[in-house]
Amino acid sequence: MRILLVTDAWRPQVNGVVRTIEKLIEHAPTFGAEIELLTPDGFHSVPMPTYPEIRLSLARAAAAEAKIRATAPDHVHIATEGPLGLAARRACIRAGRGFTTSYHTRFPEYLRRRAPVPERWTYAWLRWFHNAGDGVMVATPSLAEELAARGFKRIMKSTRGVDADRFRPRPGIDVFGLPRPVFLYVGRVAPEKNIEAFLSLDLPGSKVVVGDGPSRGALAGAYPDVRFTGSLQGDALAEAYASADVFVFPSRTDTFGIVLLEALASGLPVAAYPVTGPVDILAGTGAGVLDEDLGRAALAALGMSREAAREAGVRYSWAEAARLFVECVRAAMKERAERPPALRRKG
Template identity: 55%
Template sequence: MRIAIVTDAWYPQRNGVVRVLGTLRDTLVARGHEVLVISPDQFLNVPMPTYTEIRLALFSRRGVTRQLDGFRPDAIHIPTEGPLGQQARRYCLRRGLPFTTAYHTKFPEYVNARTPVPLSWAQAWIRRFHAPSRAVLAPSPSVLRELTAEGYGNVVPWSHGVDVDIFRPGDKAAMWPDLPRPIFLYVGRVTVDKNLPAFLSLDLPGSKVVVGDGPSRADYIRRFPDTLFHIANGDAELAACYNAGDVFVFPSRTDTFGLVMLEALACGVPVAAFPVTGPTDVLGDSGAGVLDTDLRAAAVAALDIDPRRCRDHACRFSWDQVADEFLGYLAPIWGGQAERTAAAE
């Protein structure tokens, strides 16, 4: 099958969306599918205001059109709502081609937190973006329920997976052997929407470590001098960082899933988080973490969780299942009408 994925989130960006899409692409290719990824690095691009690590493609209409025309995909998937996602959406609508989308990020909440744009306006714009999609892939049951309640009529559940060969229990002293224990760890983007001060301001025993980069990093280094900040290079070092932790603290209240929690669990590290969308879906009733409105209480209680329980729970999230669901939701293009429309042009 020839599958085109047009995404504003791709390498060298480091975030959960890129990891999901990259692993999905690799899994599909390993199964014999041909996958075209159209991403910002292929165009003139500029840094996103307030988040310079994300690049926004400029003047991409012709390039998107040329690549999709040349590839002649059997299905088109648009996982992001940025400039490339907009161009791919226009391409499909002009030609009468079906497509699928995904709701990876609570973009309206992110925009509202960083700009004067009212939340209701951002929500209406995103809802309009997804309205023509044959299926909006939601990464968790909670997100599916939220989108359905907001008026989305085409939402389907699509779980995420974790590579349990890369992320597995290892030497806890490989990273930061001299840090006082217990080590309370966060891994992920260092941005305002991750609510990191809720974790970094806690009075906890031992040490706090933040692994990741982002526009808020310099500010948090200045505000929380007792926290160790680190940037991991490559999956091997990232896995070593996870393994060094005794508890993974996830303070976000707006994530749609939170892949980093699965990666921590796969390394045998329990999770402490608020009882909100994302953590409730990842942890469920597994006992592999603690959800509490008191984040400090959750972090301390999580110290008593057996690492084997965490690993066992993470191993239930298979990438084969993720790929099967993705393929099942794709909307085939070449059914007659699309061919006639394309030929007429």
């Protein structure tokens, strides 16, 4: 089976969407699927307002149609709701071709942080986008329940994974050389990540932020005692996790949080708010603390078992994520094939 995966998020961006797609490409052949990509490569692009590190491709439906014809896929999966995703959606609807989508990002909450746009408007647009497809894949049960309550249809279960060989406990390593305990954040340094909720906490020891983004300069200036490392990849990132004592996840808007799995697999207990993502991953594991008081959660996490954290992290694998993805695609294709043509959605 050949799947054309359409994504506005692609290299050189560093985020969970890109990492997920990379791993799906790697593992999908094990389950009988080959993934080809339609990405912003080859299209003119413009910087995203308020976030110039992300560029938006100037794609049209005709370009997406040409790529679909050239690829001749058995199925189209649209991973993002950006210009390229919109062009592919329009092309599929024009051709009467079925497609699935993914809900990776809480755009209504992100947009509200940057502009006075009511969340209900953005959710209405997202319903229009996703409900035209044959299924929308979401990574957690709590997000599935929330989207169903908001009128999203044909919700399908997916998941994320972690490279448990790279992200592992590394006893004795300390790349920071800071007073302990070390409280760590890893991820995009942007307003929607709510990082100041972590940086403003009165905690013993040291705080470290690994990552880059539009808020890094302002936050580094406001919190000179915090170590800002910039973006890290590969073994350097794995060593950063293994050198910390607690992973603090201040976001209230992530749909999953792959960094949570990386921290856990590294044997790092987690402190987080009781929201989608942390609730689904941490509840009942003994590997972290969920609390509306993030400082209290961070201090309590110091006493959590690093062995329990590792055990909670390695429950997730990229192979299982790819298996579920391929399974969802096959289910959507089967359901569409069995549906009378008159009932197939026109968008």
